[in-house]
Amino acid sequence: MARGKAVLRVCFTAEDLLQVTFADEPAPMVELTLAIAALQRPDPLFTLWRQRTLHALPRSAGPLLELVPATAKGPLFLDPMSRGFDDGLDQVLSIPTPFVRTELRRVHAVDRRPIPWTRLLADRDREAWQILEHAVRAAHAGLLAGSWDRIRAGFDAERAWRVQLLAAQGIRATLAGLAPGARWHGTTLEFDSTDNVEIPLNGNGITLLPSVFWTGRPLVGKYAQSTFLVYPAVTPLPLLDDPAANALAALLGRTRATILEQLTRPRTTTDLAHQLDLAKSSVSEHTKALRAAHLTTAHRDGKTVWHSCTPLGLGLLTGTLSTTRIARRP
CATH class of the missing domain: 1.10.10.10 (Winged helix-like DNA-binding domain superfamily/Winged helix DNA-binding domain)
Structure with missing residues (x-):
């Protein structure tokens, strides 16, 4: 490994390797956050989609562009795991205030752009949270609702293909194939990253969650006792639209x-x-x-x-x- 290179390390135990699963379906709030990030990423594959989508995106969705950067490392309270959009939005609106404040501090420490209205979110200001709710609804309508069938088809095809690879090549090869340059060191899986992060699974396993919007390096998120690894689907949304x-x-x-x-x-x-x-x-x-x-x-x-x-x-x-x-x- 080259000196100075940032690495995401996911530390498996033998028990964790027996508990690697695939998500059953796309997570609407996660895909929404990644779509917001894709609008800001200079990815040539998404150029036409980005131009078309930004032109049609309602102005009321704008606050999400301030909260979620191109890295997709926005506040975690915006993308809870949920089986549907309505359930996910309910989780966002009912998130505990201490967690909101912690996440906003973390995001501001990395992204130093001044966002005055987020201070009102941290103070649980009613109008600020109404703005956030309207932004999430508008972004969902503009980014996901009309494309959900294609998003689901891409997710299903990706999931089925990885299951085939799992049967043919085994779990270690399948996991190492999720991103270029991924490698095993013992039972630790390493991905090139923008930050040095170590994720111990501690016997709880991990759930694989492909995204048709994300083309960057794998991301890891923890929700309750579950750990999810978000990685780029083989066929991103613009190619599904092709x-x-x-x-x-x-x-x-x-x-x-x-x-x-x-x-x-x-x-x-x-x-x-x-x-x-x-x-x-x-x-x-x-x-x-x-x-x-x-x-x-x-x-x-x-x-x-x-x-x-x-x-x-x-x-x-x-x-x-x-x-x-x-x-x-x-």
Whole structure:
């Protein structure tokens, strides 16, 4: 390791390695914070998205740009783990005042831009918190609401692909593959970082949370007794918006391409028929064709047949065919 290089160290025990899990779904408040950061990051991949989004973003969302910097290291009370936006916003608005003050002091110590209205947040000023609530609602409407289906599809594809890698390569290789330059020293996983940070897991394990907005180095956050590692999804949002999806539809047909996207998670024929408003017989024909092309697989559980993507199908969806081929080698 080069002298002076900042490192994020995640210290595992053997018990922690047995408790590495993937989040079930995207965390709306976390993705919102990372989207705010992406608006300020000079990332060429997000240039067109940033220009389009900033032009359309409501002015009332502006206060979040003052609270969350391009590094995404804003106050932790803004991005609690939640299963839905409303639940997450409720958690933000009910956060204990001492934690608010601690986090605002931490952020101001790093980012010295004067933000007078945040002092009112620390004092629990009612009007300041109403401004924050309106900013969060406006940012959610402008950044996430219209793109949530694509965000969820990208998350599901990423999660399914990593599970395939886990089965093929094991937990250590999968974790080291989350970011360029990641390496193991014994049971400590190191990532290049902007700060020297050491995170002991102490037998509580860690949850992996991919983001389609984040392209920086992995971030670690603690919520209650749980530790989450946020890392960039293979396919970021601008590529999910890209017309490449139309190319897949042209290759497979729109319906089969849509079914393949749905099968990043196991689903039954009934699930697909209901989700896509198709007859079961039509779904069966499409899944049969996808299975014949080795893009999906099926297994029976009693009377129920579950369909899911193969590594080849996931590679088509995520643009990672070469990596998928490597993963399939004995």
